[in-house]
Amino acid sequence: MKRLLTLLTICTLTLTGCGTTARGGKKTVTSQTDPTYAAETELTYPEEGETFWNPDEPPTIDTEIDETFADPVSYDVRPAEWTDIQWTQYQCAYFTLEIPAGWQVEWTGNSEALGWQAYAGDGQMLGLSNTDHLTAAKSADISNLLGQSFYLENGTVEELFCKLYAPTTEYFTVLNSCVPANRDYLQSLRSDKAIWDYQSLYANFSENGIEGEGIYSAVIMEAPDLILTGGYNYAMWEINGVFTEYAPIGELVNWQPVLCRIAQSFTYTDYYWQEMMERLGTRVEPISTSDDTDPVMEAFEERMTEDEIIQAKRSDMIGEYERVYDNETGNIYRAYDGFLDDIGSDQTRYSAITDSQYAEGYVG
Numbered sequence: 001m002k003r004l005l006t007l008l009t010i011c012t013l014t015l016t017g018c019g020t021t022a023r024g025g026k027k028t029v030t031s032q033t034d035p036t037y038a039a040e041t042e043l044t045y046p047e048e049g050e051t052f053w054n055p056d057e058p059p060t061i062d063t064e065i066d067e068t069f070a071d072p073v074s075y076d077v078r079p080a081e082w083t084d085i086q087w088t089q090y091q092c093a094y095f096t097l098e099i100p101a102g103w104q105v106e107w108t109g110n111s112e113a114l115g116w117q118a119y120a121g122d123g124q125m126l127g128l129s130n131t132d133h134l135t136a137a138k139s140a141d142i143s144n145l146l147g148q149s150f151y152l153e154n155g156t157v158e159e160l161f162c163k164l165y166a167p168t169t170e171y172f173t174v175l176n177s178c179v180p181a182n183r184d185y186l187q188s189l190r191s192d193k194a195i196w197d198y199q200s201l202y203a204n205f206s207e208n209g210i211e212g213e214g215i216y217s218a219v220i221m222e223a224p225d226l227i228l229t230g231g232y233n234y235a236m237w238e239i240n241g242v243f244t245e246y247a248p249i250g251e252l253v254n255w256q257p258v259l260c261r262i263a264q265s266f267t268y269t270d271y272y273w274q275e276m277m278e279r280l281g282t283r284v285e286p287i288s289t290s291d292d293t294d295p296v297m298e299a300f301e302e303r304m305t306e307d308e309i310i311q312a313k314r315s316d317m318i319g320e321y322e323r324v325y326d327n328e329t330g331n332i333y334r335a336y337d338g339f340l341d342d343i344g345s346d347q348t349r350y351s352a353i354t355d356s357q358y359a360e361g362y363v364g
Contacts (some may be wrong), residue, residue: 075335075339075343077333077364078364079363079364080254080362080363080364082254082255082257082258082363083363083364085100085101085258086100086101087099087100087101088100088101090105090118091269092105092107092269093269093271093272094107094110094111094114094268094269094271094272095107095114095116095266095267095268095269095272096265096266096267096269097116097118097262097265097266097267098261098262098265099118099262100120100258100262102120102121103118103119103120103121103127104118104119104120104121105117105118110275111272111273111275111276111279112133112276112279113131113132113133113134114131114132114133114272115129115130115131115132115242116129116130116131117129117130118262124248125207125210125212125246125247125248126246126247126248126251126255127245127246128243128244128245128246128259128262128263129242129243129244129245130241130242130243130244130263130266131242132240132241132242133238133239133240134239134240134242135148135236135237135238135239136148136150136151136152136160136236136237136239137151137152137235137236137237138151138152138153138155138223138225138233138235138236138237139151139232139233141232142232142233142234142236149167150163150164150166151163152220152237155196155197155220155223155237156197156199156220157177157197157198157199157201157216157217157218157220158174158177158199158201160218160220160239160242161174161201161203161216161218161244162174165205168207169205169206169207170205170206170207170209171204171205171206172203172204172205173203173204173205174201174202174203175202175203175204175307176201176202177199177200177201177202178199178200179198179199179200180198180200180217183195183198186198186219190221193221193222193238194221194222195219195220195221195222196220196221196222196223196237197219197220198218198219198220199217199218200215200216200217201215201216201217202214202215203216204249205246210248211248211249212246212247212248212249213246213247213248213249213250213251213252213311214244214245214246214247214252215243215244215245215246215252216243216244217241217242217243217244218239218240218241218242218243219239219240219241220237220238220239220240221237221238221239221240223235223236223237223238243263245259245263247259249311249315250308250311250312250314250315251361253308253359253360253361254361254362254363256361305356305359308358308359309355309356309358309359312358312359313358316334316337320336320337321334321335321336321337322334322335322336322337322338322339322340322352323335323352323353323357323358323362324339324340324350324351324352324353325350325351325352325353325357326349326350327348327349327350327351328349331362331363331364332353332357332360332361332362332363333362333363333364334362334364340352
C-alpha cells in the first residue's frame, strides 16, 4: 500500500480539523488557511497490520548490492638498458674494442702515446676512456711556455683529475680512494723511475647541470726538480695509464659490468706492435691487457656504501620510483612509486628491498 507521508506532514502543518478514522478508512479535508485551495486531498491510512515509519527506528532497506571488483593489477618487467646489450666490434689501426651497438669510439695518437674513449650516443653521460701516456709540468711558467693546459704542483692523482675537469665541470669531488693491488707489479716494470702516486678514485661531479659519478685512475712517476737558468723548474711529471669511467649519478653500479667488459676487450693490433718496434729499434713482446683495469675497480668496490645508498634513494625519490625484490628470480627492479600498494599485500612474489640492497643496482 502506498504511503503518503509527505501529505500527512503537510496536513499537520497547514490544515485544521485533521481527525482520525478507523484503520483503512479515508478522510476528506479542505484547506481552511488558503481560500484559493479548492482541491480535496485524500489521505490514505495504513491498512490493517501496517504501521507508519517510526523516526526513532530507521527502516531496514533491502537493496541489491552490485559488487564490482577492480581488475587485477597488470604489469610487465622491461629489461634495463644495461642488461639488454647488442655487442659489436670496433677496430682501427692501433686497437680493437668490443662496444655496445650505437656507441661511438674516438681515438688520437700512435704507438708512442695513444688515447681513446668509448661513449654512449644521444648525448648520454656514459662511457670510459684510456690514455697511455701524458706529461705535465711542475711549474706554471714552464706549462705556459710549452702550451700545456695544466700543471701539477704536488703530482697527486687527485690533483691531476681535478685539474683536468676544472674547465668542464661545476664541481668534481673525490669521495673515496685506494691504492690498486698491482702497484708493486707496475713498479717492478720500471727500474729507472719510482712511482710517485698511484690512486684509484671514486668521485661525483656535475657537468652542464647534470650530475654524474665515476672512477678515475692514473700512475704518476717521480720527477725530481730540475732548476735551470732563471730559477725555473723544468722537471716534468710522467703520467701513465690514465683511466676513467663514468655514468649518471646512481647508475654506475648498474653499468659497471658493461664498462668492465669494454675495458677488458681492449687489444692492440699487430700494426701497433710493429710500429712500436720500428720506433724503438728493438723487439717488443705484446702484453696482455685483459686484466689491466681490474685493480682500478677496487675504488668503486671500496666506495662509501652509505653514500651510494643515499644517492640511489635520492634518485628514486626525484623520479617517483620504488625498488622491489623479486623473490622468485632474486632480481631487483625499479617500479613506479606505489607499485607494492597496488598489487596488494596478499602476494608473495615482490617485496620491498633493504637499505643495503640499494647499493646493488637494479636490472629492470
